[in-house]
Amino acid sequence: MTDMLKTGSKLALICAVAAFCLGAVNTVTEPKIAEFRAAKLKAALEQVSPGGVIGEETEAGDAVVLSYYVVAGVDDVSGYILNLKGSGYAGNLIILASYSPDGKVLGSVLMEDEETPGLGKEAEKDWYMKKYLGFSGKDIPSAKRQLSQSDSDAISGATITFSAVAKALISGSDFVIAKGGM
Amino acid sequence: MLKDFTKGFVKENPVFVLALGLCPALGVTSKVVNALGMGAGVIFVLLGSNIFVSVLKNFIPEKVRIPAYIVIIASFVTIVEMVMEAFVPALFESLGVFVPLIVVNCVILGRAEAFANKNSVKSSILDALGMGIGFTFALLIIAFIREVLGSGTISLIPIGTWDGIVSIPGLSKSPARVFSLAAGALLVMGYLKALFNWAELKKAGAKK
Numbered sequence: 507m508t509d510m511l512k513t514g515s516k517l518a519l520i521c522a523v524a525a526f527c528l529g530a531v532n533t534v535t536e537p538k539i540a541e542f543r544a545a546k547l548k549a550a551l552e553q554v555s556p557g558g559v560i561g562e563e564t565e566a567g568d569a570v571v572l573s574y575y576v577v578a579g580v581d582d583v584s585g586y587i588l589n590l591k592g593s594g595y596a597g598n599l600i601i602l603a604s605y606s607p608d609g610k611v612l613g614s615v616l617m618e619d620e621e622t623p624g625l626g627k628e629a630e631k632d633w634y635m636k637k638y639l640g641f642s643g644k645d646i647p648s649a650k651r652q653l654s655q656s657d658s659d660a661i662s663g664a665t666i667t668f669s670a671v672a673k674a675l676i677s678g679s680d681f682v683i684a685k686g687g688m
Numbered sequence: 689m690l691k692d693f694t695k696g697f698v699k700e701n702p703v704f705v706l707a708l709g710l711c712p713a714l715g716v717t718s719k720v721v722n723a724l725g726m727g728a729g730v731i732f733v734l735l736g737s738n739i740f741v742s743v744l745k746n747f748i749p750e751k752v753r754i755p756a757y758i759v760i761i762a763s764f765v766t767i768v769e770m771v772m773e774a775f776v777p778a779l780f781e782s783l784g785v786f787v788p789l790i791v792v793n794c795v796i797l798g799r800a801e802a803f804a805n806k807n808s809v810k811s812s813i814l815d816a817l818g819m820g821i822g823f824t825f826a827l828l829i830i831a832f833i834r835e836v837l838g839s840g841t842i843s844l845i846p847i848g849t850w851d852g853i854v855s856i857p858g859l860s861k862s863p864a865r866v867f868s869l870a871a872g873a874l875l876v877m878g879y880l881k882a883l884f885n886w887a888e889l890k891k892a893g894a895k896k
């Protein structure tokens with residue numbers, strides 16, 4: 507019994523020391539990482555923005571639409587940028603997508619994912635997201651048969667990622683349509 | 689003593705001879721710069737874990753030695769991960785999932801179990817450096833062959849305005865793309881392993 511206690515407490519001690527060291531490193535690296543992530547978000551926002559002044563982030567309180575930004579045009583709303591959460595092949599997908607006020611997808615970037623490199627991870631690239639642009643609501647392609655032969659070959663092996671991104675974009679489109687340009 | 693350091697280069701090269709750590713060796717070697725980053729990460733983790741395992745070899749109870757080693761290794765990997773994301777985010781993104789996977793890189797646990805827990809701190813440091821350099825060297829050879837043939841480029845560390853990519857005229861327009869894919873990694877690995885075996889056999893033959 508005492509032997510077991512001794513073994514256990516030794517292991518616990520090693521873990522505690524390790525945890526303390528990690529905490530110390532984290533205090534140094536955390537602000538740097540936060541800074542880098544903020545810069546990445548800003549660049550992505552500007553990349554998808556339909557043009558205009560990007561407003562403050564507002565919580566949406568939806569299962570898919572996490573938050574949104576209203577993009578102000580000259581005298582009305584020129585579009586929305588939505589922060590969407592989808593469920594991919596290997597974990598959550600965080601997608602940043604911009605919509606016109608009538609719900610058309612204008613731009614879309616995959617911000618975070620845990621998809622398979624070489625297959626689902628391809629969705630991080632520009633050409634992948636182009637397949638969704640210009641569509642709204644249920645017209646957003648979510649299955650391979652809605653694509654041309656060459657496009658459907660390109661996503662072959664990562665069908666789940668493709669429909670996961672589409673599902674999130676469709677919910678986003680519905681959300682924007684419900685807002686009705688407000 | 690010097691043998692502890694140099695044995696990892698060729699004679700007991702972790703990838704080509706011991707066949708340890710093949711998963712990252714095949715996974716990240718599509719670009720030379722990734723091999724460099726992975727190599728640096730592994731050297732750091734291996735050095736840290738070998739030192740601590742060797743120092744604590746009398747403290748760690750025999751029964752729970754594997755969990756204890758894993759805690760030590762995982763801590764160093766997490767440190768590498770945080771430092772990489774904070775200071776070299778581009779490299780961190782291109783190495784992706786392979787950084788946390790250093791935890792289960794069998795080179796590291798293998799050296800802790802086979803060497804560091806039986807030898808002095810000094811030998812363990814030399815062993816870690818030798819094995820780490822041998823691993824990096826193996827990754828660099830694979831990555832160099834794969835990138836030159838598969839993409840027609842050699843990507844190094846970007847300095848200032850130079851993006852760090854050397855393209856090879858003629859090859860960069862129509863490379864043999866299979867080498868940058870997983871199948872190419874296995875092909876290159878197979879031929880290099882054969883080369884090492886052949887060299888080993890020749891040496892043994894010469895001795896007779």
